[in-house]
Amino acid sequence: MEFVIAPLRSVFSCIYNIFRNIFKAIYVWCYGLWNLLWLIKELLFGKGTLADKAASVGVQHAGMMFLRAFLPTIVLRKKLITAYENTGTAVVTAAEDVWEVVNQDEVFLTAYAPKMAVLTNGSNFFLGMQNTPRYTNNVSDLRLAANRDDIPRVITPTVSREAGQIVAGAGGELDLPQQLTLPVMAQLAEEYFGTTGLSKETLIQWTHAIFRYIFFDFSEEPAVKDPAAQAAKEMRDYLDQLIADRKAGPEKDDVLGRCLKLQAAGMPAMGDENIRDNFLGMLTAMVPTIPNAAAKILDVFLDKPEALAGARAAALADDDELLLKYIIEAFRFNPMNPVIFRIAARDYVVAEGTLRQRTIPKGTFVFAANLSAMFDPWAVSSPQKFDITRPPEDYILWGLGLHRCFGEYISHAALPAFFKPLLQQENLRRAPGAAGHIETGQGPFPWHFHIEWD
Numbered sequence: 001m002e003f004v005i006a007p008l009r010s011v012f013s014c015i016y017n018i019f020r021n022i023f024k025a026i027y028v029w030c031y032g033l034w035n036l037l038w039l040i041k042e043l044l045f046g047k048g049t050l051a052d053k054a055a056s057v058g059v060q061h062a063g064m065m066f067l068r069a070f071l072p073t074i075v076l077r078k079k080l081i082t083a084y085e086n087t088g089t090a091v092v093t094a095a096e097d098v099w100e101v102v103n104q105d106e107v108f109l110t111a112y113a114p115k116m117a118v119l120t121n122g123s124n125f126f127l128g129m130q131n132t133p134r135y136t137n138n139v140s141d142l143r144l145a146a147n148r149d150d151i152p153r154v155i156t157p158t159v160s161r162e163a164g165q166i167v168a169g170a171g172g173e174l175d176l177p178q179q180l181t182l183p184v185m186a187q188l189a190e191e192y193f194g195t196t197g198l199s200k201e202t203l204i205q206w207t208h209a210i211f212r213y214i215f216f217d218f219s220e221e222p223a224v225k226d227p228a229a230q231a232a233k234e235m236r237d238y239l240d241q242l243i244a245d246r247k248a249g250p251e252k253d254d255v256l257g258r259c260l261k262l263q264a265a266g267m268p269a270m271g272d273e274n275i276r277d278n279f280l281g282m283l284t285a286m287v288p289t290i291p292n293a294a295a296k297i298l299d300v301f302l303d304k305p306e307a308l309a310g311a312r313a314a315a316l317a318d319d320d321e322l323l324l325k326y327i328i329e330a331f332r333f334n335p336m337n338p339v340i341f342r343i344a345a346r347d348y349v350v351a352e353g354t355l356r357q358r359t360i361p362k363g364t365f366v367f368a369a370n371l372s373a374m375f376d377p378w379a380v381s382s383p384q385k386f387d388i389t390r391p392p393e394d395y396i397l398w399g400l401g402l403h404r405c406f407g408e409y410i411s412h413a414a415l416p417a418f419f420k421p422l423l424q425q426e427n428l429r430r431a432p433g434a435a436g437h438i439e440t441g442q443g444p445f446p447w448h449f450h451i452e453w454d
């Protein structure tokens with residue numbers, strides 16, 4: 001009998017899959033249309049400026065759902081991004097295609113080099129380097145200086161200690177970025193990287209001005225570029241002096257101390273200026289990011305009572321691994337960077353052989369929409385559901401490929417260390433009124449976010 005049943009089963013499964021995919025496609029189109037209508041309503045009648053609306057995660061989700069349904073890859077011959085040499089603009093939204101773009105670092109090149117040159121006085125930082133020996137030397141040295149053993153030894157204890165003390169002394173209310181996450185990250189920079197003799201406020205101001213210029217400026221806006229160039233100059237001067245002082249003083253076991261040991265051992269990419277530029281880049285990548293992520297994640301938790309309850313249970317059980325799953329899933333709904341950008345080194349056909357196939361011409365500035373990829377129903381099951389059991393490949397939160405985040409594991413340790421003492425409080429909630437919602441500052445960064453507990 002099996003020789004009859006097996007082919008029949010295959011035929012039925014085939015028919016089932018065809019119908020399932022047809023219904024799914026109809027659902028995706030209807031949902032895309034509904035999102036287009038919502039988007040039009042929001043853009044015409046919603047509160048705030050057009051820039052505010054474009055920055056809102058609801059608008060980003062809706063726009064990407066519409067694009068994914070009808071125009072999964074748009075290629076415009078028009079040069080919309082003026083901060084970089086390019087020949088046009090593309091937006092890639094389907095999950096498979098986002099993976100295809102970001103994983104191919106020989107075709108889709110990192111764009112940041114010109115901005116890094118402004119910030120490092122003509123040099124580069126490895127996020128702005130292509131896949132070259134220079135890139136590998138820089139990353140390898142820094143991986144030795146800031147190695148993964150430090151995470152349980154230094155990162156988790158430092159953030160836990162500082163965050164625990166701040167929450168315990170806060171009297172049931174605090175402004176998350178200003179009182180907790182930003183000062184603790186500046187403290188971590190001092191203790192772990194060795195940035196002594198610098199006020200927390202100065203480090204925070206420098207790194208935010210520089211971060212804003214690298215990641216949020218697409219037109220070389222003088223109001224963004226000039227403060228970043230000034231901050232970078234002051235930071236370089238400070239770091240030059242710090243390096244000179246440390247070389248003249250006693251050895252210390254922090255990231256700077258280890259860089260100096262690697263220099264003494266004759267390692268490549270460890271000259272004084274190289275160490276300085278790597279510190280400029282690393283501190284800029286570290287101080288603004290984790291506070292930004294923490295605010296967005298808490299915002300999601302406070303909108304989703306079940307997720308908040310689950311995360312709180314994990315915090316009370318002291319289960320960091322489980323807590324991290326809640327944190328990462330919450331972050332999926334509101335990631336720090338909804339897009340990753342690259343420049344096409346040659347003409348390239350994305351999604352070749354599918355109905356989505358599009359040619360991206362050489363020189364195009366490409367936005368690979370990782371937010372969209374994480375909500376693509378063709379790749380991620382029940383994307384709108386808060387589900388902590390998702391496989392790791394559903395997430396693109398710390399990048400992909402060559403330039404995948406250097407600090408991913410630092411973030412995986414620091415975020416639970418921030419959230420644990422907060423979630424362990426009774427009745428964690430937003431402060432009343434506008435104060436209980438994220439207010440941006442220094443450009444697009446979550447700058448104030450008041451919360452309370454009993």
Ligand code: HEM
Nearest residue numbers: 126127285286289290293336398399403405406407410411
């Ligand atoms: C929640 C916090 C963080 C998020 C969401 C995040 C996100 C990212 C993303 C998306 C990229 C890739 C950018 C691209 O491909 O264009 C990246 C790269 C990078 N990140 Fe992070 N990051 C975080 C924290 C950190 C921290 C704490 C550090 C340093 C200690 C750091 C250092 C870096 C560096 C150096 C790169 C460049 C890596 C390379 O070019 O090989 N990041 N990050």
